[in-house]
Amino acid sequence: MLELNRLTPEEYKAQSKTPIILVLDNIRSALNVGSAFRTADSFALAGVYLCGITATPPHREILKTAIGATESVDWQYFETTTEAVEHLKNEGFTVFAIEQVTKKTWLQDIQVKSDEKYALVFGNEVKGVSNDVLPLVDDCIEIPQFGTKHSLNISVSAGIVIWEFFRQMEY
Numbered sequence: 001m002l003e004l005n006r007l008t009p010e011e012y013k014a015q016s017k018t019p020i021i022l023v024l025d026n027i028r029s030a031l032n033v034g035s036a037f038r039t040a041d042s043f044a045l046a047g048v049y050l051c052g053i054t055a056t057p058p059h060r061e062i063l064k065t066a067i068g069a070t071e072s073v074d075w076q077y078f079e080t081t082t083e084a085v086e087h088l089k090n091e092g093f094t095v096f097a098i099e100q101v102t103k104k105t106w107l108q109d110i111q112v113k114s115d116e117k118y119a120l121v122f123g124n125e126v127k128g129v130s131n132d133v134l135p136l137v138d139d140c141i142e143i144p145q146f147g148t149k150h151s152l153n154i155s156v157s158a159g160i161v162i163w164e165f166f167r168q169m170e171y
Contacts, residue, residue: 012072017046019117020165021088023095025081025133026052026124027154034065035155036122041069043166046117048073049088051081052130081121081129085136088119097121097129097137098161100150104140107161112168120161122154 007015022040027033033055040048050056056077057063057070078084085095094116112118121137123129134140143152143160152160 009068009072012041012044013074015044018044018166018169020045020162021047021049021093021117021119022158022162023049023081023084023088023119023121024051024054024154025121025129026127027054027122028125029154030055030059030061031065032125032154033059034062034067034069036158037062037066037069037073037075039155039158039162040073041066043162045073045162048075049078049084049119050075051078051084081133082136085119085121085133089136091117093117093119095119095121095137097123097134097140098143098157099123099129099134099140100142101134101140104142107141107143107164110141110164110168112165114169118165120158120165122158125154 022036022045024033024036037048055062062070088095096118098120121129121133141161143157
């Protein structure tokens with residue numbers, strides 16, 4: 001780790017964070033939750049909100065894929081995703097759902113500002129972002145796809161979207 005110049009969990013907690021919160025809306029796979037934690041750690045995100053049926057640490061499958069990121073990344077649990085989104089909006093976050101809907105903005109067309117705080121809602125692997133959450137978000141983002149499949153795994157989607165936000169914020 002020393003050769004890679006990696007931070008200790010204590011150093012990580014003390015550093016400034018990228019003003020992005022991941023919101024996991026009823027994610028059924030704890031492995032996906034662990035992957036989201038690992039990606040959140042990689043980009044030094046402000047935190048992860050776990051909602052509804054989404055597993056919480058210390059779940060064995062989360063720990064398997066998070067590889068320690070549950071110790072460095074701040075997280076909170078909310079009984080409902082609507083509660084989490086309302087909390088974030090009250091805190092001044094711009095909230096985006098990552099979802100395939102008619103009224104959406106393509107990922108490449110999103111204009112990210114480095115002085116704003118963002119929350120990114122990722123939905124259930126089968127049902128997507130909850131229908132009661134969609135009216136609460138500021139916009140929906142869709143990742144363009146060109147193959148025969150109509151969706152990406154949440155861990156892949158999170159990495160793609162977070163990278164685009166991070167890149168535009170110029171961290």
